Amino acid sequence: MNKRVSPIGKADGTTFENLAERVKNVHNATSSVAKGAVNQLLTIRNWAIGCYIVEYEQEGRDRAKYGARLLQNLADKLSIKGLDRSMLSVCRLFYIRYPQICETASHKLEMIDRSRDSINTVSIRNIEKKRNDEICDSVNHKFITPPDVLLTYLSFSHIREILSIDDPMERFFYELECIKGTWSVKELHRQIDTKLYFRSGISKKPELVLQRVEKGGVNAILSVKDAYTLDFLDLDAKDAFSETELEQAIMNHLQEFLLEMGKGFCFEARQKRIIIDDEYYFIDLVLYNRLLHCNVIVELKVGKFRIEHAAQLNAYISYFKDCEMVDGDNPPIGILLCTGKGPKMVQYVLNGMDEKLFVSTYKLQLPDKQQLENFLIKEVKEMGL
Known part of the structure; x- marks a missing residue:
């Protein structure tokens, strides 16, 4: 009697471990495909819902009856989990902002609905040309x-x-x-x-x-970023403002500033007073990065980078390393924020410095x-x- 041959590969002599591995592999492969198919259909469903809503808003015979409460009334009528007023609004926006999906959506929905009532897919097909025109126009x-x-x-x-x-x-x-x-x-x-x-x-x-x-x-x-966008500070680059005003604007928008700095940054101090050789110095901003476990010293300048700026920041970093670090801290980082810099000068000034010192620019307008x-x-x- 001939042995039965597996249609998906030879199984003769397989061990239990091989069997388990093959079952796991085919499960993962098909599950991934199935999940992708479900995600696609969910996306198409949401686009189609948006399509029907906009079409009704434009041509519905009784649309005046519902007015501004259309989406809430529709959500109440549907009583479908996940399709609340907010989600219906998202579907509507999705349809408006992604007209290029029209042909793909209508084709896939027609395939699904071919054996049943195809009124909805016909409705999408009827507006397909108009949406394609909108793509060209907008x-x-x-x-x-x-x-x-x-x-x-x-x-x-x-x-x-x-x-x-x-x-x-x-x-x-x-x-x-x-x-x-x-x-x-x-x-x-x-x-x-x-x-x-x-x-x-x-x-x-x-x-x-x-x-x-x-x-x-x-x-x-x-x-550390080469350039930061600080448009949220509401400062005009054409106007003259001081470092104190720049610092105050950052404090007024501290959350946005920390997000712009990157991941894990926390505020620690402003105008932190330190003493070196019996003289007081004031550090503009002291941050702490909870992921890097180190202080980040930020100095603000309203002009272009100058040699003395690096020397000042380097001194602050050295001070923190010597006097402020506690168990578990990594060495501090320094960031000098200025409006412009000559790349060669920055390279020459920072060459040979052991400290983690960075010179970055900031812009007050969008690029x-x-x-x-x-x-x-x-x-x-x-x-x-």
């Missing part, structure tokens, strides 16, 4: 993530994070980098919170900023969008989208 084709790529690599939880962004180019940036870096939803939220888009825009080499992000963990924390646009075009070509 979105630059260079910055559209292909719908199949979007649905395959981003869950709706990812998309929901990105939906809060008004600028289409900024949304595209986070879509692209999220796919490229396989970010979790939590990581995506953190990068949006810390304005990765703007940090990349103001950097002369945005690819280096993104490389630091991709490394993750403590290595990313140790990478030129053309620089970001050029960078995104390059990213798209490299990813083959």
Whole structure:
């Protein structure tokens, strides 16, 4: 009698451990595919819900009856777990901001609904051309993530994070980098919170900023930014302001400032008084990084970098290392924030210094969008989208 041959590979002579491993592998592989399919359908469902809501708002015969309470009334009528008024609002926004999904959504829904009542899928098909026209009118084709790529690599939880962004180019940036870096939803939220888009825009080499992000963990924390965006301070770069006013503006927006500095930063002191050789000195800001377990000394300058700035900050770092460190602390880090710097001068001044001293610039306005646009075009070509 002939042995039965497995359709998925030879099983003769397998051990129990092999059997368990093969079962685990096929389970993981199929579960992953199934999960991806469910995520895609959930995303398409939410887009279709948004489609129906907008279509009703525009053409519903009794729409005037519900007015501003449409979404709440609809949520009450549906009584479906997860589809409350807030979620219906998100679905509506999703439909409006992602018109390119129309063809893919209508095709997949039609396949599912083919054996049943197809009124809903026909409804989507009927507005497909109009939505394609809207894509042409409202979105630059260079910055559209292909719908199949979007649905395959981003869950709706990812998309929901990105939906809060008004600028289409900024949304595209986070879509692209999220796919490229396989970010979790939590990581995506953190990068949006810390304005990765703007940090990349103001950097002369945005690819280096993104490389630091991709490394993750403590290595990313140790990478002090070359430039910080402090637009939230409400200071105009054209106006004359003092270091004291800059410092006060930071204190007024302390939460935003700590987020811009990076992960794990906590505020410790302002204008901290220290004594060196019987003279008083005052450190602008003292932070502590709970992940690096060290103090971060921040000095603020309203002008360009000068040699004496580095000497001053180096003295403060040495003082903290000698007098302020406690058990469990790592050596302190110093960050000098100024409006401009000559890279060669900074290199020469810092050369040979043992301390962790960084010179960074800050900008009070958002970066030129053309620089970001050029960078995104390059990213798209490299990813083959």
